[in-house]
């Protein structure tokens with residue numbers, strides 16, 4: 001089953017004791033725990049990815065701001081692979097810390113685990129990397145203070161962060177190159193698939209009005225909210241490829257209905 005723990009973790013994290021005997025705690029580390037309520041779940045009764053992305057973004061933003069000492073914004077989030085689902089009543093634990101600061105940007109590592117309070121088990125859900133940028137001031141671009149890695153794990157993340165940054169900055173160029181060089185699949189190739197669904201039928205559009213509940217402490221739409229909207233639309237689009245199309249039309253209708261109530 002998808003929500004069975006495949007990667008059990010100890011509940012207590014080891015304390016870091018440095019070579020000189022000093023007990024060390026990373027100052028940029030932020031931990032957030034949430035119990036999953038029905039209002040956080042999707043139609044399957046599992047935590048919706050959009051809600052989880054919102055929590056991850058908020059936790060990572062606090063970590064970035066603690067390091068930067070000023071207001072920060074989400075620039076990007078790398079690929080995320082969700083390894084297990086999270087059910088209603090389970091606890092989501094999110095830990096974020098700054099792996100490395102560059103000039104005005106920094107990489108924040110985010111670890112999500114799930115905890116079953118009644119069985120004392122905890123397992124990994126995903127590990128993600130987000131880039132946050134310190135907002136420009138009137139004086140111009142902010143120069144962040146550097147991160148000093150103290151433990152072996154931090155040193156490893158510090159080194160990898162530079163490589164990941166290089167990869168994410170060339171990612172957009174690679175995608176553009178691919179788009180300009182690839183030839184489109186011919187219609188006859190697509191017709192080989194049985195029960196193919198016209199691409200147009202999977203097209204879903206959503207119009208969202210930005211309201212105060214969608215804003216963060218900087219009074220701007222926070223990245224997690226945008227990711228949640230994207231995930232919602234993508235879920236509906238993906239489900240449109242299913243045969244039971246009528247059920248999903250009802251789902252879309254419900255969402256439009258909600259939108260009208262918000263307005």
Ligand SMILES: CC(=O)SCCNC(=O)CCNC(=O)[C@H](O)C(C)(C)COP(=O)(O)OP(=O)(O)OC[C@H]1O[C@@H](n2cnc3c(N)ncnc32)[C@H](O)[C@@H]1OP(=O)(O)O
Nearest residue numbers: 073074075076102103104105106131133168221222223226
């Ligand atoms: C759309 C939304 O409302 S989402 C909600 C929250 N997020 C936002 O509002 C972010 C909107 N985006 C922006 O404001 C801008 O695109 C920014 C600030 C992210 C980047 O602006 P730019 O004009 O490219 O600024 P600039 O070239 O100075 O880059 C700033 C830093 O961001 C980094 N950066 C820019 N784009 C990316 C990216 N896609 N991924 C990772 N890092 C990035 C740059 O490498 C640079 O890092 P450095 O200062 O450490 O060298």
